[in-house]
Amino acid sequence: MSSVLVIEDDPEILENIGEILELQSYETLTTSSSVTGLQLAKEALPNLVICDVVMPELDGYSVLSELRQQTETATIPFIFLTGRSDRSDVRHGMELGADDYLTKPFTQEELLGAVQSCLSKYDRLSKQYEAQAQEAQSIEKQLQTSQELAEMNSVLLEKLSQGLRHPVSNITIATYMLKQNLSQKDFDRYIAILEEECARSTSLLNEVSGLQEYLNPSKINLLRGKLKVRIPL
Structure with a gap:
């Protein structure tokens, strides 16, 4: 079962996302605090992080940047949630290492599509990495x-x-x-x-x-x- 951490300061959106993911059998962790979310990501090592960009403590960019700097969390897939639709904001998030970007309001299908796409992508990459690591060990x-x-x-x-x-x-x-x-x-x-x-x-x-x-x-x-x-x- 894949685990998803959701960091969103809007209680209604946070609850809705949590319910949608749980109905799809995802193990879901939710928090309205970016500081708490960052700590949860480091401790729980979820398979995916969904995070709002605009947060009262640390913004989403800071959360992503911190995760990418830590070896244990550097490869966790990351999806931004934002009310902004400016391309420069999207580009900035992608440059930091985000895997996808959902603009509010988004549909259930858009959310699940982004989640499944990210998890499938990283599952393929993990298998490729494992195969390459085994091949390298064999050659060594x-x-x-x-x-x-x-x-x-x-x-x-x-x-x-x-x-x-x-x-x-x-x-x-x-x-x-x-x-x-x-x-x-x-x-x-x-x-x-x-x-x-x-x-x-x-x-x-x-x-x-x-x-x-x-x-x-x-x-x-x-x-x-x-x-x-x-x-x-």
Whole structure:
């Protein structure tokens, strides 16, 4: 149910508007004081404000200006009521951010038409904003995931580099020694070193290769867990 705040210092007009809106199942708040109305708008955050321009305390322009300056009330639809028909008055209200203008006297159809038009407009805008906000969040999440995947890929490469450094060094030494005149015992020892370091390197490459399969957004949570397990160096 949409809520409508009506601020009008003429008791008869205020009562009539309230009754018309309530008959259409709108939740209606009414006040003859612009100061009270401004406070109600900030506290109740209605879906629509209908406000007279000429008021004894704050005029309607001041009420609208104050609402537009507050984050919580800045987007509340606003309809002016006025006995003035001068175009400059209408333009001034629109420049302040009013959504519509009803000149007294107005019919029930004109009032309800303006109310329904404003509420429908802001409902569409709210849905569009929500969709855009969700899309922005999705894009931001994708960017964060891409950045995290890039960082994880860097971690894998670093682990691979560190893990291969020692085996490659031992393989290089063993290969050099096997070219020398060695006793059978030393020859067998360096062959064993080669076999051990080759097996170690192969195991490390297989482990890193297995982790690389998780370098995609759908498996990033699994990769986070697996990277917590230290690759033996």
